[in-house]
Amino acid sequence: MTFVSHRHPAGAGATAPVQTFDPQAVRAQFPIFREPRARPLVYLDSAATSQKPDAVLEAMGRYYSTFNANIHRGIYQIAEEATAAYEDSRRRVARFIHAGSPREVIFTRNSTEALNLVAHSWGRSRLEAGDAIVLTVMEHHSNLVPWQLLASERGIELRFIPVTEGGELDLAALPRLLADGRAKLVSVVHISNVLGTVNPIPEIARQAHAAGAVMVVDASQSVPHCPVDVQALGADFVAFTGHKMLGPTGIGALWGRRSLLEEMPPFLGGGEMIREVKLTGSKWNDLPWKFEAGTMPIAEAVGLGAAVDYLESLGMEAIFTHDRELVAYAMERLREVPDLEILGPPADRRGGVVAFTLDDIHPHDVATVLDADGIALRAGHHCAMPLHERFGIPATARASFYCYTLPEEIDALVKGLHRARQVFAR
Amino acid sequence: MSGFDDIYRENILDHYRNPRNHGTLESPDITYEDANPLCGDLIRMDFKLKDGTIEQVRFSGHGCAISQASASMLCERVEGMALEEAKKIGRDDVLEMLGIELGPVRLKCALLALKTLKAGVYGIQQWPGEEEESTR
Numbered sequence: 001m002t003f004v005s006h007r008h009p010a011g012a013g014a015t016a017p018v019q020t021f022d023p024q025a026v027r028a029q030f031p032i033f034r035e036p037r038a039r040p041l042v043y044l045d046s047a048a049t050s051q052k053p054d055a056v057l058e059a060m061g062r063y064y065s066t067f068n069a070n071i072h073r074g075i076y077q078i079a080e081e082a083t084a085a086y087e088d089s090r091r092r093v094a095r096f097i098h099a100g101s102p103r104e105v106i107f108t109r110n111s112t113e114a115l116n117l118v119a120h121s122w123g124r125s126r127l128e129a130g131d132a133i134v135l136t137v138m139e140h141h142s143n144l145v146p147w148q149l150l151a152s153e154r155g156i157e158l159r160f161i162p163v164t165e166g167g168e169l170d171l172a173a174l175p176r177l178l179a180d181g182r183a184k185l186v187s188v189v190h191i192s193n194v195l196g197t198v199n200p201i202p203e204i205a206r207q208a209h210a211a212g213a214v215m216v217v218d219a220s221q222s223v224p225h226c227p228v229d230v231q232a233l234g235a236d237f238v239a240f241t242g243h244k245m246l247g248p249t250g251i252g253a254l255w256g257r258r259s260l261l262e263e264m265p266p267f268l269g270g271g272e273m274i275r276e277v278k279l280t281g282s283k284w285n286d287l288p289w290k291f292e293a294g295t296m297p298i299a300e301a302v303g304l305g306a307a308v309d310y311l312e313s314l315g316m317e318a319i320f321t322h323d324r325e326l327v328a329y330a331m332e333r334l335r336e337v338p339d340l341e342i343l344g345p346p347a348d349r350r351g352g353v354v355a356f357t358l359d360d361i362h363p364h365d366v367a368t369v370l371d372a373d374g375i376a377l378r379a380g381h382h383c384a385m386p387l388h389e390r391f392g393i394p395a396t397a398r399a400s401f402y403c404y405t406l407p408e409e410i411d412a413l414v415k416g417l418h419r420a421r422q423v424f425a426r
Numbered sequence: 427m428s429g430f431d432d433i434y435r436e437n438i439l440d441h442y443r444n445p446r447n448h449g450t451l452e453s454p455d456i457t458y459e460d461a462n463p464l465c466g467d468l469i470r471m472d473f474k475l476k477d478g479t480i481e482q483v484r485f486s487g488h489g490c491a492i493s494q495a496s497a498s499m500l501c502e503r504v505e506g507m508a509l510e511e512a513k514k515i516g517r518d519d520v521l522e523m524l525g526i527e528l529g530p531v532r533l534k535c536a537l538l539a540l541k542t543l544k545a546g547v548y549g550i551q552q553w554p555g556e557e558e559e560s561t562r
């Protein structure tokens with residue numbers, strides 16, 4: 001890996017040398033890009049899931065082949081090793097997001113489960129008929145449907161921060177949504193998986209707290225791509241998912257403020273989440289194990305720990321800078337394609353995601369033409385149907401970037417889009 | 427020859443650009459609309475029936491080239507066909523009309539029209555071919 005020092009491009013007047021990395025060298029550490037194939041893989045779907053570096057796969061393999069054992073139970077050596085590795089991953093994740101303590105980090109299956117945990121455990125114990133929940137029109141279905149379920153069960157009102165034509169939250173509407181004091185929870189995506197919009201969470205959290213509501217953040221697209229400090233965000237709960245941050249599937253996390261987590265009832269019942277079980281009742285385990293029922297995905301947690309190490313070795317500032325340089329370049333190049341319309345804000349206000357429509361060609365057809373060139377592009381509603389409805393379109397094509405993405409891949413995308421126009425020219 | 431030439435064969439592009447039986451009917455005997463929630467493809471079909479045959483059929487809606495071309499081909503094929511006979515059309519017949527092979531995601535695009543037809547005319551709600559798949 002070559003690290004070069006350069007001045008931070010965005011930090012006006014910043015003189016401290018900032019870590020940067022060579023994406024070609026990063027690619028060399030991802031087996032999927034080394035795999036020989038007829039055409040090189042141009043992977044532009046990292047917002048859906050990221051590729052995995054050797055370090056992550058090796059860490060998981062090492063667990064399975066040298067110290068595979070169940071955790072927290074065995075008192076023999078490899079069980080102790082497995083427990084240590086699992087808890088060590090939790091510590092690394094906690095440090096990565098600047099949590100006050102590893103006890104505030106609960107391992108889940110993914111973001112979806114983390115958000116459902118909050119809806120079930122906090123929501124069902126704290127909310128009642130007549131309360132309100134504030135969401136936004138740009139939410140992923142996983143930060144929408146759990147609240148809908150809760151709302152219909154409890155008679156809770158859902159309110160939505162609108163999205164402007166430019167793809168940003170219309171925060172002028174927020175004070176009105178909070179004014180009557182009935183809103184008890186506000187849940188907002190940090191970086192939109194469609195628009196790329198970076199939402200001003202600290203400001204939203206400030207208003208939510210002033211109105212007496214707790215603040216939940218869907219950080220599925222931000223924790224993998226930029227420095228996230230859960231304290232600085234001012235949030236009460238933050239959900240993210242391992243497979244989008246170079247880690248394996250099947251592992252994600254919920255960070256929660258300790259005082260809230262302490263008071264919440266368990267989410268799932270079973271082994272490990274209890275301290276003492278009698279036939280008719282039980283005492284709950286301490287945090288975070290109270291929320292980790294049954295045998296957890298141990299190898300996946302170990303893999304997530306390795307992913308965090310890898311991300312830190314590149315530097316989260318450097319990764320975000322790389323993403324943003326790519327998205328700026330992509331938006332500039334995409335403008336060359338006739339009849340192409342980009343959704344969302346200008347490059348300086350978004351992460352490494354760009355969704356667009358191309359004339360009246362269905363995004364599925366666009367993606368199919370590009371697939372023939374080995375380009376993996378996403379097409380559809382990206383689990384954000386209400387957002388697409390807001391813009392009056394059923395679907396978009398989406399390109400998304402990460403630390404291994406190269407500018408040449410954006411050139412290939414643009415070339416493919418020109419070809420798609422030719423194929424479907426009437 | 428690159429892959430998209432395989433998929434977007436000239437006959438598919440032709441049906442996509444110049445869809446047959448496109449539009450709606452004045453007072454149809456049956457109107458049915460179905461969508462593929464995965465990609466937002468939507469097809470509506472209007473039917474006029476007479477003496478146990480599909481006298482007239484028109485489709486409208488929106489979606490990818492595969493879904494629209496297969497709707498066009500299917501409508502062209504079943505217009506004038508006996509209901510008994512149209513009922514027998516299955517997944518493989520649609521793929522044969524299209525003349526391509528498709529992965530599981532695009533397969534749904536190709537079969538949406540047939541699903542709409544079967545649900546509208548016969549009340550069969552399953553994805554064509556799914557009956558066979560479930561036992562495998």
Ligand SMILES: Cc1ncc(COP(=O)(O)O)c(C=O)c1O
Pocket residue numbers: 047048110111112113140142143189191192193218220221241252383
């Ligand atoms: C913004 C956002 N929220 C939530 C999710 C859900 O992640 P997961 O499916 O891993 O739970 C995703 C990813 O699909 C996402 O992009």
